[in-house]
Amino acid sequence: GEDVEQSLFLSVREGDSSVINCTYTDSSSTYLYWYKQEPGAGLQLLTYIFSNMDMKQDQRLTVLLNKKDKHLSLRIADTQTGDSAIYFCAESGYTGRRALTFGSGTRLQVQP
Amino acid sequence: DGGITQSPKYLFRKEGQNVTLSCEQNLNHDAMYWYRQDPGQGLRLIYYSQIVNDFQKGDIAEGYSVSREKKESFPLTVTSAQKNPTAFYLCASSMTSKETQYFGPGTRLLVL
Numbered sequence: 001g002e003d004v005e006q007s008l009f010l011s012v013r014e015g016d017s018s019v020i021n022c023t024y025t026d027s028s029s030t031y032l033y034w035y036k037q038e039p040g041a042g043l044q045l046l047t048y049i050f051s052n053m054d055m056k057q058d059q060r061l062t063v064l065l066n067k068k069d070k071h072l073s074l075r076i077a078d079t080q081t082g083d084s085a086i087y088f089c090a091e092s093g094y095t096g097r098r099a100l101t102f103g104s105g106t107r108l109q110v111q112p
Numbered sequence: 113d114g115g116i117t118q119s120p121k122y123l124f125r126k127e128g129q130n131v132t133l134s135c136e137q138n139l140n141h142d143a144m145y146w147y148r149q150d151p152g153q154g155l156r157l158i159y160y161s162q163i164v165n166d167f168q169k170g171d172i173a174e175g176y177s178v179s180r181e182k183k184e185s186f187p188l189t190v191t192s193a194q195k196n197p198t199a200f201y202l203c204a205s206s207m208t209s210k211e212t213q214y215f216g217p218g219t220r221l222l223v224l
Contacts, residue, residue, distance in 0.1 A: 042215040102154035
């Protein structure tokens with residue numbers, strides 16, 4: 001079945017760039033998503049990328065997709081303490097799939 | 113304001129009791145979903161509904177039931193058959209089952 005994997009924890013200093021990585025197994029994935037979850041809250045959609053794209057940039061966020069290696073990354077430039085949260089990678093498969101498959105989340109800790 | 117609301121924020125269940133979690137959306141979305149989140153884990157799909165009066169089991173449906181009598185509402189009942197119900201429950205919706213999912217703020221269920 002489909003599987004999505006992420007590293008569990010990342011610590012950076014304020015002002016540095018953060019890079020959160022994700023690998024997935026479903027080669028038929030059409031969209032790949034990044035969600036942010038703050039403590040006790042729901043998931044906030046950050047950005048997504050269509051599978052025929054290599055890169056997408058949105059202000060401080062850059063998403064890179066290597067479809068050959070099934071590797072997705074999220075880069076946050078000039079990381080702030082407000083970026084501290086859990087970041088989830090998720091993928092949606094081809095027609096017939098009905099929901100997202102999530103990774104277990106990467107906890108980003110930003111140190112002042 | 114358009115969005116997804118979940119209530120209550122916290123819910124306590126006694127042994128042998130059924131409890132119902134509410135999820136409402138005013139986004140005019142056809143598809144709705146229930147996910148369960150356990151600490152340190154990603155989200156797992158409980159049930160989903162692509163259209164009113166229709167719903168399908170997800171990966172962990174045992175011990176749960178749902179209904180979809182109105183487009184705006186997708187309540188989840190945690191039955192006494194669910195032996196380990198303590199978790200954070202997240203509801204989501206999307207325009208169709210192939211579109212981006214948006215999440216509610218979640219309900220934390222605790223067992224007394």
